Amino acid sequence: MRPGTIQKIFDDHVPAVEAAYRLDERSRRAAWNIRTCRTPAQGYHIDACPNGDYRIRLNNSCRHRACPLCGATETELWLERQCAKELRCPHHQIVFTSPDSLRAIWRWNRRLFTNLYFLAAWHSLRELLVDPRRLGALPGVIAVFQSWADELPEHLHLHFIVTSGGLSPKGKWIEANGEYLLPVPVLAAKFRGKFLAYLRAAFGTHIAVGVAKPAYTRLVPPPDMSLQQCLNLLNKLGREKWHVQIEPAYAQAGAVLKYAGRYIRRGPLSERRIRAYDGRRVTIGYAHSEKHDRPSFTLDARDFVLRLLSHVPEKGTHCARVYGLYHSACRGKLNQARSKLGQPPYNPETDVPDTHELLHRMFPDFTGDLCPKCHARLQTVTVCRSGPAPPERKAA
Ligand SMILES: [Zn+2]
Ligand SMILES: [Zn+2]
Numbered sequence: 001m002r003p004g005t006i007q008k009i010f011d012d013h014v015p016a017v018e019a020a021y022r023l024d025e026r027s028r029r030a031a032w033n034i035r036t037c038r039t040p041a042q043g044y045h046i047d048a049c050p051n052g053d054y055r056i057r058l059n060n061s062c063r064h065r066a067c068p069l070c071g072a073t074e075t076e077l078w079l080e081r082q083c084a085k086e087l088r089c090p091h092h093q094i095v096f097t098s099p100d101s102l103r104a105i106w107r108w109n110r111r112l113f114t115n116l117y118f119l120a121a122w123h124s125l126r127e128l129l130v131d132p133r134r135l136g137a138l139p140g141v142i143a144v145f146q147s148w149a150d151e152l153p154e155h156l157h158l159h160f161i162v163t164s165g166g167l168s169p170k171g172k173w174i175e176a177n178g179e180y181l182l183p184v185p186v187l188a189a190k191f192r193g194k195f196l197a198y199l200r201a202a203f204g205t206h207i208a209v210g211v212a213k214p215a216y217t218r219l220v221p222p223p224d225m226s227l228q229q230c231l232n233l234l235n236k237l238g239r240e241k242w243h244v245q246i247e248p249a250y251a252q253a254g255a256v257l258k259y260a261g262r263y264i265r266r267g268p269l270s271e272r273r274i275r276a277y278d279g280r281r282v283t284i285g286y287a288h289s290e291k292h293d294r295p296s297f298t299l300d301a302r303d304f305v306l307r308l309l310s311h312v313p314e315k316g317t318h319c320a321r322v323y324g325l326y327h328s329a330c331r332g333k334l335n336q337a338r339s340k341l342g343q344p345p346y347n348p349e350t351d352v353p354d355t356h357e358l359l360h361r362m363f364p365d366f367t368g369d370l371c372p373k374c375h376a377r378l379q380t381v382t383v384c385r386s387g388p389a390p391p392e393r394k395a396a
Pocket of ligand 1: 033034038070
């Protein structure tokens, strides 16, 4: 469907959803931004030609990460930044899935839960890979958190894109031996143990080794569970098998990053997947159609709104992260590894294009930011914001 379909669906149905459910601040803010993006409610800015022959007034975009109109450029920029660092070696994809019964704790503690989830997965992977009895080297990792599966129900999992090898403490590049990076049961058990220990620690009952202090802000039990019930759940999950999947190494690293980045940073649903909207029902194409026996599924428009809102991250949550050699604190090691792999050193100043360059690379016919007369790049001369928040909730 054309861009703006999700905005139209939200405009048609959010008032009824707000009347029927008590949406939290996170959902209200996302819904308001999606509905008002590029409308006068967001305020406006004036772009002008530096040579003084053209001015244009445009409505502001919302820049909310849940907004389908604002996501694409952000995605591309982030991807370009990661691709510029990329080590020219095969990469594995590892998926760390957390049990469905943890979703209730996540819903009430989105940011802290996500932080601990990332830490547990990265610490498990690092501990096993730097062990001299295994790889004995530090890998590079790009990691992304997703809370949804294909039909947009809640399904918490992490995608890790991991170099198939790493840098040893002596500065040697060590290639992973064999098709798989690590034995899956070993990684799954380590991850389960660490994540449960970090969650227990964050409920304030136990100290976990390896989690930095700020992560200790407390987890709160969901309203229908006591602290003891949460701890019992964690104990029970410690006896179950957890699902971790390691895919064979992909030879082309760039392709893996593009694949991971595309559908991850753009949020649970790109507008291209919406096949039809008749005012009441929304038909959506599967992102992974090969896994289903029909091409699309249909949701009631209100359910569609609720499902999309259920995946909006809490403010300040970083849903995509880099670890090990790809982390900015490891620039020296990254360049050591790049030299071992025959690549020039990474230079963020010259290797990453700015937004303007990128827009023109993505849309070669795009001229919206150039003066129609002299073709100079337009500059924003005035910004008038209307306030970045939705109007206050009316008293009941
Ligand atoms: Zn927007
Ligand atoms: Zn001009």
